[in-house]
Amino acid sequence: MKSMTKLLASAALATATLTGAAMAQDDPFEIGFVYVGATGDYGWTYEHDQGRQAVEEHFGDAVETTFVENVPEGADAERVITQMILGGADMIFTTSFGFMDATNNVAARFPDVYFEHATGYRRDTPNVSTYSSRFYEGRAVIGHIAGHLTETNTIGYIASYPIPEVIRGINSAFLHAREVNPDVEMRVVWVYTWFDPAAEADAAQALIDAGVDVLMQHTDSTAPQTVAQEAGILSFGQASDMIQFAPRPRVASIIDNWSPYYIERVGAAMDGTWESTDTFGGIDTGMVVIGEMTEVIPEDVRASAQAMIDAIGAGEYHPFTGPINRQDGTAWLAEGEVADDATLIGMDFYVEGLTGEIPN
Structure with missing residues (x-):
């Protein structure tokens, strides 16, 4: 270097x-x-x-x-x-x-x-x-797992900034948690930072105090994992595996795997074949990886989560498939209709069932 x-x-x-x-x-x-x-x-x-x-x-x-x-x-x-x-x-x-x-x-x-x-x-x-x-693909999987595992029916989500990428993840995780557990509620705390261990730890503790027993995050530090471990609640790693920071309550993770893309694009630039492109990769390309699903997850839930991973990777299932309504109850996707990328890339609304408002 x-x-x-x-x-x-x-x-x-x-x-x-x-x-x-x-x-x-x-x-x-x-x-x-x-x-x-x-x-x-x-x-x-x-x-x-x-x-x-x-x-x-x-x-x-x-x-x-x-x-x-x-x-x-x-x-x-x-x-x-x-x-x-x-x-x-x-x-x-x-x-x-x-x-x-x-x-x-x-x-x-x-x-x-x-x-x-x-x-x-x-x-x-x-x-x-x-x-x-397509981080939302991974969040569909962890939402599915969280919906099965929560005992308080309250899942916590530490959100960074109110941009489409983060909003997509919240919606996807909630939809798939509620699909397997109709009683699930999701509490979202916005911290307005990507990386601030103190702020993330405070957000995690506030969610735990509010009764959540499963914690997700779209922030970058391992502080929420540490807080979750101390409180004995379940958590999911974000961006990397994070298992070393919460080996007992951490149940799985969403891993961002940029290496294949970086190697491909550098190679194209070096050999003169580089072109301006817009890439939106997911589980199918290996850009989104689900980390080890630990034994905290019952065997049947691990199996159903793996089936979802396989279906998404094969293009047989899209996490945003209707019927889905917007938060205000108006129709968004009809039965069997799949969200287009343009809407996902600009997503600025919650789906039906989520409470609270998206901040400006």
Whole structure:
């Protein structure tokens, strides 16, 4: 990995880079990764960094990677991305929804650099691709499990920001919990952060105090796992397996597996076949993986959860299949109708049965 000291020092060579100086054939292909959190969060950023390391392992000396952690989603992101390019980066991965404006702004200034933006939807220029994962598929599975396991009929959900990706997950988990347990209620706490162990721990404790006995999260730290273990309630790992942080109450996890996509896209950029695309991968592509389902889950529930995983992966089942109503009772999907990706990507409403409002 190239150090940031080397990266900043090399900015002095920017003029030669921008005037199109030819890169020697034996020079490594340089790739920058911009992270919203820390690589040690054992969640979202940790898994993206596992993908970066997989790229290094796959391509060896043919590539050189660098990364910057804890980058705020705003003007600082533009500065970091620009520094990477001035330091020689040929390709940039920006790994959070909030980097969307920065990614597209910088891409317009550097048309010869490849940009890959995670979970966004804007591709303003031909050198920008977007990619995301159908996390809602994994949340359907853990919702199914949670609906079977809850004894208080109250499931807790720690939510980060009220963006479509998070709202999809809440809806999917709730629908599949209630499908197997019509008495299930879901309590959602919004923490307005991706990674803040103290805030996440407080949210977990508030949900436990409110009577939840199964905990889900769409935040990145392992703090909720620790709180769940101390309280003796069940929890699901988020983004990575997290089993080492809550081995007893943790029952399964949703794992984000970015490595195959990163290897494929770097390879395409290196061999000249890269094109601007929008990728929305799921269980079928291996981008969404369900971690070990522990013995806390009864054998028949493990079997039914695995059957759902297999059906989703085979394209035989879609987690948003009607009939489904919106929260206000109006029809959304008719019997057998499947949600289209455009609606899912822009989802800004709760489904029927969920209480509370989505904050602005």
